[in-house]
Amino acid sequence: MTLQTLEANGIQFIDPALAPIWEKVEAGERLSFDEGVIMLQSTDFPALGKMGDYKKRLVSGDKVYFVLNRHINPTNICVLSCSFCDFAKKPGDPDAYELGTQEILDSIDPEMGEVHIVGGHHPDWTFEHYEELVKDIHAAYPNVNIKGFTASEIDYFHRRWKIEPEESLARLKEAGLRSMPGGGAEVFSERIHRELLPGKANADRWAQIHRTAHAMGIKSNATILYGHIETMEERIDHLVRLREIQDDTNGFLAFIPLEYQVGSTLLVPRHAPPMDDLKMIAVARLMLDNVAHIKSYWVMLGEATAALGLHFGADDMDGTIGKERIAHAAQAASPAGLARGRMARLIKTTGRVPVERDALYNELKVYS
Numbered sequence: 001m002t003l004q005t006l007e008a009n010g011i012q013f014i015d016p017a018l019a020p021i022w023e024k025v026e027a028g029e030r031l032s033f034d035e036g037v038i039m040l041q042s043t044d045f046p047a048l049g050k051m052g053d054y055k056k057r058l059v060s061g062d063k064v065y066f067v068l069n070r071h072i073n074p075t076n077i078c079v080l081s082c083s084f085c086d087f088a089k090k091p092g093d094p095d096a097y098e099l100g101t102q103e104i105l106d107s108i109d110p111e112m113g114e115v116h117i118v119g120g121h122h123p124d125w126t127f128e129h130y131e132e133l134v135k136d137i138h139a140a141y142p143n144v145n146i147k148g149f150t151a152s153e154i155d156y157f158h159r160r161w162k163i164e165p166e167e168s169l170a171r172l173k174e175a176g177l178r179s180m181p182g183g184g185a186e187v188f189s190e191r192i193h194r195e196l197l198p199g200k201a202n203a204d205r206w207a208q209i210h211r212t213a214h215a216m217g218i219k220s221n222a223t224i225l226y227g228h229i230e231t232m233e234e235r236i237d238h239l240v241r242l243r244e245i246q247d248d249t250n251g252f253l254a255f256i257p258l259e260y261q262v263g264s265t266l267l268v269p270r271h272a273p274p275m276d277d278l279k280m281i282a283v284a285r286l287m288l289d290n291v292a293h294i295k296s297y298w299v300m301l302g303e304a305t306a307a308l309g310l311h312f313g314a315d316d317m318d319g320t321i322g323k324e325r326i327a328h329a330a331q332a333a334s335p336a337g338l339a340r341g342r343m344a345r346l347i348k349t350t351g352r353v354p355v356e357r358d359a360l361y362n363e364l365k366v367y368s
């Protein structure tokens with residue numbers, strides 16, 4: 001039996017349903033919800049990769065960004081009980097930890113382009129504790145961009161300490177915060193929220209906090225946590241909602257598909273297969289036509305799949321990370337830190353040009 005293929009402007013399609021979508025991509029037209037679902041349901045990976053890569057090259061050419069960074073997770077003590085999370089611990093748990101300010105300061109290098117601060121929703125740490133932490137980091141390392149606090153944490157400062165997002169964000173900005181990470185978005189679907197993360201900031205609240213940040217000049221990222229119990233329709237709904245926010249604010253710098261790490265949480269028996277990871281990258285690139293950067297997040301994907309992601313639409317590998325704890329709590333397989341040279345070499349092996357950046361995508365060094 002011969003495989004039927006359809007040739008359209010340089011791409012051979014095994015799945016004919018992708019050909020009209022490719023015509024729209026080439027014409028620079030926006031893709032619909034239904035077209036997003038068709039792409040996610042397709043198994044024509046080579047065609048999706050070429051479509052995603054075409055769109056990536058329009059934005060970044062051959063460049064692939066990375067940042068010398070450190071993820072700081074100040075505590076894993078958390079009042080929430082999200083069923084996908086292996087990181088959070090209750091007070092008194094033998095694995096619970098709290099980092100002191102000096103320990104955090106000692107872990108930062110003045111050469112870093114970014115520190116990324118995300119932690120548990122601690123029952124007792126005051127807002128002022130975090131404000132002081134940002135001030136101290138900024139005073140010690142004025143040239144290091146501080147990216148910190150998910151919308152979920154900003155929402156928690158309101159629930160716990162009655163500080164409205166407008167105020168907490170203004171005070172954190174004054175203290176030295178430059179941008180916000182994209183975590184806490186999980187999957188916007190109300191069903192998923194009810195089943196997996198009751199009590200956590202929902203889609204509307206997450207969006208409201210990011211819109212507020214953008215209006216104050218604080219850029220942010222966006223994420224999706226995929227590969228558990230969500231449907232393909234729920235993934236696309238998530239992307240469409242993000243695209244709508246971005247149309248209004250243009251405040252998102254990057255989108256990061258986070259592959260669910262099964263760890264001991266076991267929502268599903270296995271993590272997503274690499275083809276699903278690559279499809280998620282390609283479809284994100286094609287649906288999020290107004291977000292400049294898509295990350296291939298090696299910490300969760302592993303280096304091999306993350307490198308392939310650079311041919312499916314991703315233009316960013318995130319960073320050298322240092323002591324990231326959330327994915328590693330869930331037993332992600334990748335090493336806990338890639339040095340700068342290793343990151344540049346990994347990107348070069350894919351035929352792309354590594355570009356070291358800071359948190360706001362200012363280019364620091366092109367490794368041509």
Ligand code: V47
Pocket residue numbers: 084085086087118150180181182183184185186221222223224225256258259260261262263265297300318326327330
């Ligand atoms: O919000 C929790 C996720 C996020 C698991 O903005 C899990 O540049 C997978 O937001 N498997 C925090 N994911 C990490 C995050 C992030 C990471 C890298 C870059 C950026 C950025 C942001 O980690 C949480 C949650 O969605 N998470 N548990 C898990 N088992």
